[in-house]
Amino acid sequence: MTNELLNELTFFVLAIFVGFEVISKVPTILHTPLMSGTNAIHGIILVGAILIAAGANSPVTIVLGLVAVILATTNVVGGFVVTDRMLEMFKGRQAAKK
Amino acid sequence: MTNELLNELTFFVLAIFVGFEVISKVPTILHTPLMSGTNAIHGIILVGAILIAAGANSPVTIVLGLVAVILATTNVVGGFVVTDRMLEMFKGRQAAKK
Amino acid sequence: MNTIIALAYLLAAALFILGLKQLSSPKGARNGNFTAAAGMVIALGATVPLLHFTKAGLEITAVGLVIGTLIGTVGARMVRMTAIPQMVALFNGVGGGAAALVAVAELLKFGVHPPLAEVFPSVFSIVIGSVSFAGSMVAFAKLQELMTGTPITYPGQQIVNLLLAATIVGFAVAVLAVASIPFSFIALMVLALVLGVAFVLPIGGADMPVVISLLNACTGLAVAASGFTLNNFALIVAGTLVGASGSLLTKLMSDAMGRSLGNVLFGAFGQVRAGVTAVGSGGQARSVRSASAEDLGTLLAYSQRVIIVPGYGLAVAQAQHAARELADVLEKRGVEVEYAIHPVAGRMPGHMNVLLAEANVPYEQLKEMDQVNDDFKNADVALIVGANDVVNPAARTTPGSPIYGMPILNADQAKNVIFMKRSMRPGFAGIENELMYGPNTVMFFGDAKDSLTKLVSAVKAA
Amino acid sequence: MNTIIALAYLLAAALFILGLKQLSSPKGARNGNFTAAAGMVIALGATVPLLHFTKAGLEITAVGLVIGTLIGTVGARMVRMTAIPQMVALFNGVGGGAAALVAVAELLKFGVHPPLAEVFPSVFSIVIGSVSFAGSMVAFAKLQELMTGTPITYPGQQIVNLLLAATIVGFAVAVLAVASIPFSFIALMVLALVLGVAFVLPIGGADMPVVISLLNACTGLAVAASGFTLNNFALIVAGTLVGASGSLLTKLMSDAMGRSLGNVLFGAFGQVRAGVTAVGSGGQARSVRSASAEDLGTLLAYSQRVIIVPGYGLAVAQAQHAARELADVLEKRGVEVEYAIHPVAGRMPGHMNVLLAEANVPYEQLKEMDQVNDDFKNADVALIVGANDVVNPAARTTPGSPIYGMPILNADQAKNVIFMKRSMRPGFAGIENELMYGPNTVMFFGDAKDSLTKLVSAVKAA
Ligand SMILES: NC(=O)c1ccc[n+]([C@@H]2O[C@H](COP(=O)([O-])OP(=O)(O)OC[C@H]3O[C@@H](n4cnc5c(N)ncnc54)[C@H](OP(=O)(O)O)[C@@H]3O)[C@@H](O)[C@H]2O)c1
Numbered sequence A, B: 001m002t003n004e005l006l007n008e009l010t011f012f013v014l015a016i017f018v019g020f021e022v023i024s025k026v027p028t029i030l031h032t033p034l035m036s037g038t039n040a041i042h043g044i045i046l047v048g049a050i051l052i053a054a055g056a057n058s059p060v061t062i063v064l065g066l067v068a069v070i071l072a073t074t075n076v077v078g079g080f081v082v083t084d085r086m087l088e089m090f091k092g093r094q095a096a097k098k
Numbered sequence C, D: 001m002n003t004i005i006a007l008a009y010l011l012a013a014a015l016f017i018l019g020l021k022q023l024s025s026p027k028g029a030r031n032g033n034f035t036a037a038a039g040m041v042i043a044l045g046a047t048v049p050l051l052h053f054t055k056a057g058l059e060i061t062a063v064g065l066v067i068g069t070l071i072g073t074v075g076a077r078m079v080r081m082t083a084i085p086q087m088v089a090l091f092n093g094v095g096g097g098a099a100a101l102v103a104v105a106e107l108l109k110f111g112v113h114p115p116l117a118e119v120f121p122s123v124f125s126i127v128i129g130s131v132s133f134a135g136s137m138v139a140f141a142k143l144q145e146l147m148t149g150t151p152i153t154y155p156g157q158q159i160v161n162l163l164l165a166a167t168i169v170g171f172a173v174a175v176l177a178v179a180s181i182p183f184s185f186i187a188l189m190v191l192a193l194v195l196g197v198a199f200v201l202p203i204g205g206a207d208m209p210v211v212i213s214l215l216n217a218c219t220g221l222a223v224a225a226s227g228f229t230l231n232n233f234a235l236i237v238a239g240t241l242v243g244a245s246g247s248l249l250t251k252l253m254s255d256a257m258g259r260s261l262g263n264v265l266f267g268a269f270g271q272v273r274a275g276v277t278a279v280g281s282g283g284q285a286r287s288v289r290s291a292s293a294e295d296l297g298t299l300l301a302y303s304q305r306v307i308i309v310p311g312y313g314l315a316v317a318q319a320q321h322a323a324r325e326l327a328d329v330l331e332k333r334g335v336e337v338e339y340a341i342h343p344v345a346g347r348m349p350g351h352m353n354v355l356l357a358e359a360n361v362p363y364e365q366l367k368e369m370d371q372v373n374d375d376f377k378n379a380d381v382a383l384i385v386g387a388n389d390v391v392n393p394a395a396r397t398t399p400g401s402p403i404y405g406m407p408i409l410n411a412d413q414a415k416n417v418i419f420m421k422r423s424m425r426p427g428f429a430g431i432e433n434e435l436m437y438g439p440n441t442v443m444f445f446g447d448a449k450d451s452l453t454k455l456v457s458a459v460k461a462a
């Protein structure tokens, strides 16, 4: 294996542990917002999409790049906005609590 | 920064998160064994100690290497054994429970 | 420069982790979303120096960003609270699609014999991303009621699906080993799309949240795989974080429903059929009591303690505001009102909490199952609004019932039970509810919102 | 080869993480220790191919491993249960010392101008490792009673310590910037050793567990820093894991004592003095009731419910077996016996649990504070064995008392209180305990073990 691949594998393994542990105490009531929030985070694929789109130089890559950027941007923007809408409600409740 | 240093920094940051999260639910009763267990884990410095000792070729490095290996080995062996002794008690209690 | 990019990516990863951490505690959840969004902005910003735009590339990137932002914002802003599950499905699906497309585009760059270390993660990303895309779209269609929410099954279905999956694996191995046909991954993609559809079709609409969560985790892994192909740290770490936390979340969600994940994904057929049969055979012979709004208004107005049990029907009828109004008029008369929230009431965990919060129900009135279950016996009225399975005593009393053993709200222990729904039809689990025939139970038929509004007037008049 | 080593290190890191995870749940704790030990074996094994032995190198490695194993095994096997805190301090200290020595040896390799990226972590490792070593040794001496456990203070101490720390920082910066004197790090090491001693001297013996935990985390960080110097993945990850989890654990431990970390580390002076004064001035004028073993035996034997409150004195007197015996004879007579475990009873968290477990007290009889506090009012006897602060009602009633606000066991609510200790002297916090003068309280003076043995005979005779 190349060193790069080994490092990537290490990042992967450590991130698995972090991913598991960090949400392990989530209360039921936050399942839906958390799902929505993680959904927004995988919108990071937008980084990959613009890396592809930026260098597009053939009809195929142009189509692929354009579609990929649209889809990924929708994922990011929609994901964070809809999560925020959900959580706004919780904030309302917190305020009501005080 | 070199690539190597950047990677090491990344491992460091990810490990901080893992370290914090992984024990965040420990009950009071396990504080002492957990302290003792982590204490054994930092005995990994033994890896560093034998790396130094193996290549020792001057009086100074021989002394440093020997002392470092002794100290680190004591840390590893003593750490794991004393932790196990503590936890043996807990096992006794579990058995008693059944 | 590379150092700065790497440090920015690391910062972004740290922000994602902190965001997730905050998202999983009620206090910090909203900040958590902002934290994660900040991480996203930093990761995107750090990517800019890596880009070498062609003319067309610059245009499509800009156009794509604008279009995507529009769709995302409008979609997320317009959607009604009850339609959030399908919106999440949609946003998840497009992410999976993007991951698959990125992997395809990257593979096309390497002629006929791409190195294995590139092909393997790409193929993974294409397959999983496509399954996630297609599966999410079916989930969306089911939840949006563009298609039937009941499981679509036919004989030998599981065998067909298995064959499909086997074909994909075989094909993928061929691509990995031979990799001589450049467009073979397109075929792989098409097959994976079909599998995605076939996988979700036999799962009931009510189980969609768990399916979406699973597909969400899959998309995360597909993104991580794309990261391996592109050697991009941000994709690897963020994708893996979602993959890992999403898997755990999927498990937590099916746990909260009292079912195993396997049962959710593959057990739909048998269970639902049995349920339907049970309903066909039993019931309907016996009679139930029902009452007028006026009678019930009086009963409520002169109670000391009322516990409202909201369920899926309240969500469908958008009756959360009406429920709040009823609680308000009751409280003005000195009646103590609480809401008993079953963890799986509605169609996704936390559904009721979100809806009632939308209607500004004070936090202290929302009681979790464990907190409230002992209070029912001291309650004068349990007011069940569009809930059914979560108060079905069969879970306690009838071994063999599909919901036997599931923890339920003890609404049957209240002195009076008002059961509001439109008909005698069963709830999601498709099984009958003895509580409707209970000696203290009064049915009040009709749409939840209408019925609640009637009760508000009746209480005011009482 | 390098690939295999890297994968083995990764596996070792994963095992350390899993081990920590298991260690923090009662069910898996013992396995967790094995898991971590397996990780250690793998990490050591993977290191072997990296070694290029000189003749002397092979010899000292072998000799060092043998000696270290002997010391470690004998030390850990021989130590009495009550002496475990100081043993942990010792093992922690030697780890810190090893980290400092490794960093020194590594720095010596680079002549006069080592690269900054090597010097910085090395200097960190030398300083922190040495502080940890020296501090742990002082903690050991205090706990082993080789020196007084009371805080050692003198006027202007904090200023002296601050100056010492500032000197070290200045010196370290000089080494980093100039680095022309190869043996300057030896001087740095000596200074850091002095700081370690000076840091722990003013902290009371009873606070040592928190100090040890802090030094444990420091050692972890020193090891991680050595990892940066040696470019060794296993050291970086394992050290960081310990550094992070150890820091959190330190905070959790001081939280469990109801105090802030700052208060533990720097607040000892004032607090203890005030305590001593309070004792000098108050008390002793009033009289207390005491009773014979026979009377108390009869009281116990004819009770329905007895709650035993163990404390530090029980640990010192090694009276856990005697307590168990008393509980056994009482249970044979049909008396219900429970143990009320305060989280900070004794001198380290979990102290009482470990001791009573050693005496095979059944798990179900051990009750945590929250579980048991409401039961005291239904108890016929609260039997306080060598505990003091943890039942001091001043925590509830006397604002201004050093322990005001600390959660305590409500032993004072029991129908009768039997207070077993050797004298009227106060406990760790140095403040008087009103409960000794309580109307339902009977003192029973003497060493905890002797007294309990007498009670056993008395109960048998009753
Ligand atoms: N929350 C989750 O995570 C989740 C996810 C997937 C599945 N589930 C499942 O969903 C079920 C949730 O239980 P539940 O008690 O909330 O719901 P339910 O058992 O599905 O019952 C909902 C009831 O509401 C009535 N209803 C529907 N529309 C209505 C309207 N407009 N006005 C008044 N009533 C209306 C229905 O009866 P009528 O048709 O007679 O009106 C139905 O019996 C459980 O079986 C659970 O396992 C939950």
Ligand SMILES: NC(=O)c1ccc[n+]([C@@H]2O[C@H](COP(=O)([O-])OP(=O)(O)OC[C@H]3O[C@@H](n4cnc5c(N)ncnc54)[C@H](OP(=O)(O)O)[C@@H]3O)[C@@H](O)[C@H]2O)c1
Pocket (backbone or CB within 6 Å): D206, D207, D208, D209, D257, D310, D311, D312, D313, D314, D316, D317, D343, D344, D345, D346, D347, D348, D349, D350, D351, D385, D386, D387, D388, D389, D390, D391, D420, D421, D422, D423, D424, D425, D426, D427, D428, D429, D446, D447, D448, D449
């Ligand atoms: N657990 C932790 O994590 C931890 C760590 C650091 C500090 N602390 C502190 O330690 C204290 C713990 O409270 P505690 O109630 O367990 O202990 P305590 O308040 O220190 O009281 C112990 C009592 O035991 C008596 N005693 C000593 N030796 C004895 C013997 N051989 N036989 C019979 N009695 C004996 C002493 O009285 P006589 O001298 O009259 O016999 C003393 O009053 C708290 O203040 C806590 O904050 C706890």
